Amino acid sequence: MRVVVASDKFKGTLTSAEVADAVGAGVRRACPDATVVAVPVADGGDGTLAAAVAAGYTFVPVVASGPTGEPVHSGYARLGDTAVVELADVSGLVRLPDGIPAPLTATSYGTGELIAAAVDAGCTRIILGIGGSASTDGGAGLIAALADLGTPAGVWEQAIACSQTPALVAARLQGARLVVACDVDNPLTGPWGAAAVYGPQKGATPEQVVELDARLGRWADAVADWTGADLRDISGAGAAGGVGFAALALLGAELRPGIDLVLEMVRFREQFADADLVVTGEGALDEQTLHGKAVAGVAAAAGRLGRDGAGIPVVAVCGVNRLQRDKLQKIGVAAAYALTDLEPDVSRCIAEPRPLLEQLGERIAVDHLTMARREKGIA
Structure with missing residues (x-):
């Protein structure tokens, strides 16, 4: 199983690379044979x-x-x-x-x-x-x-x-x-x-x-x-x-x-090739996310790839999610996993995001890699 973590930073808390490291640790706990590839992205601003x-x-x-x-x-x-x-x-x-x-x-x-x-x-x-x-x-x-x-x-x-x-x-x-x-x-x-x-x-x-x-x-x-x-x-x-x-x-x-520029720079077609799942993310999913931010861009790019042109499934991690599921699905994000789902206290999410992200990584692996494994005929 191959998982690509292409997240933006969680502003003020974690860099893109740190987000990928934490999510990857959680994915591997739930699915030890998974290969997790970190592809830090940004929307043209800091990062x-x-x-x-x-x-x-x-x-x-x-x-x-x-x-x-x-x-x-x-x-x-x-x-x-x-x-x-x-x-x-x-x-x-x-x-x-x-x-x-x-x-x-x-x-x-x-x-x-x-x-x-x-x-x-x-x-x-x-x-x-x-x-x-x-x-x-x-x-x-x-x-x-x-x-x-x-x-x-x-x-x-x-x-x-x-x-x-x-x-x-x-x-x-x-x-x-x-x-x-x-x-x-x-x-x-x-x-x-x-x-x-x-x-x-x-x-x-x-x-x-x-x-x-x-x-x-x-x-x-x-x-x-x-x-x-x-x-x-x-x-x-x-x-x-x-x-x-x-x-x-x-x-x-x-x-x-x-x-779009950043995805070209990181050679997204090569990086996303043969991925079973793409995990993207940013600190907050809100209305701005829908208009050219990293999450929407990654989801659109993944949707153009995949085996037989079917698109690669995409989920998002975030600090807080303010978007309804239907809006996320319209931009190609199947599900969102927020730190506040695990810890309602935002100050604690900001102070200690890594262990919470690791837990979300485990949830993502259980929810999405299990199905992919079955489709591949992997026990």
């Missing part, structure tokens, strides 16, 4: 870099600027001429000093530094995961870093003031192609834009949201003057505080769903 390394990419350390300018130890993952850059690991909320938001000053500058480092090292294809951003700078920081316009401070003024910015960025990219993992469809500005929708999550007050939206408008005006195209209203332009806009307008990037 993307770890998924790349688990898939065989080599981590290349780089010291870059954090969201408020302080140096942070980050890096990119490389395989051949492809580099994977995770915005969250260098310019993300997790990199804010002491977790204190900086809605008006946080910048994506460090992400530009990582892209530049990868290109300078000879990478010609950059996969950029942009979830988890700490800033709402429209990607001006990233662009300022690629154009080598100075320091992370005052990136708005630097980027807008230099009319040669597009040419400088193009020269630095040296023809490298960018593919961006993007799972939101917000425009750059306006009531559904980066500042209005995501600014408050990054600590912005109502007054600061207005200021940020105005800044994004001025940035979009400048870019439109340079390029002759106004992309502020394009779907995805508001992703990661506007990094999506900069990637589209100035880097010629292609935007793609994050989980």
Whole structure:
């Protein structure tokens, strides 16, 4: 029996690899002859870099600027001429000093530094995961870093003031192609834009949201003057505080769903081949799960494979499940197993998730591998 555990992280508690290890331990307790394969996945946000390394990419350390300018130890993952850059690991909320938001000053500058480092090292294809951003700078920081316009401070003024910015960025990219993992469809500005929708999550007050939206408008005006195209209203332009806009307008990037990119990166067709069961998961199953998150993506991928095109059965593990069974089945998940099924106290689930996940792994093996064994004629 072959079980593939392709789970996202349980945010704040377990990494993808730790989830797979715990589930695998439980599966093997109930089914000692089972082969359990861990395939860590992510949706383009935090965990993307770890998924790349688990898939065989080599981590290349780089010291870059954090969201408020302080140096942070980050890096990119490389395989051949492809580099994977995770915005969250260098310019993300997790990199804010002491977790204190900086809605008006946080910048994506460090992400530009990582892209530049990868290109300078000879990478010609950059996969950029942009979830988890700490800033709402429209990607001006990233662009300022690629154009080598100075320091992370005052990136708005630097980027807008230099009319040669597009040419400088193009020269630095040296023809490298960018593919961006993007799972939101917000425009750059306006009531559904980066500042209005995501600014408050990054600590912005109502007054600061207005200021940020105005800044994004001025940035979009400048870019439109340079390029002759106004992309502020394009779907995805508001992703990661506007990094999506900069990637589209100035880097010629292609935007793609994050989980699709990650699944390609981890060679899911090869990894899922001949699997009897796929276990996916994330911290919480909710309405967001249904719209491009890792669980839905893994289930869709598994549904296209399997013997005779019948699809590989998929179940999900999670901390808490807020979805009815019919909604899960519509995305290809046969059943969900939640930590709160075993321990109603959420604080205990967060503090000690591993033993509970092991128990869920045992339940999954009993509920689903038994049937598969019978179909295979295994005693």
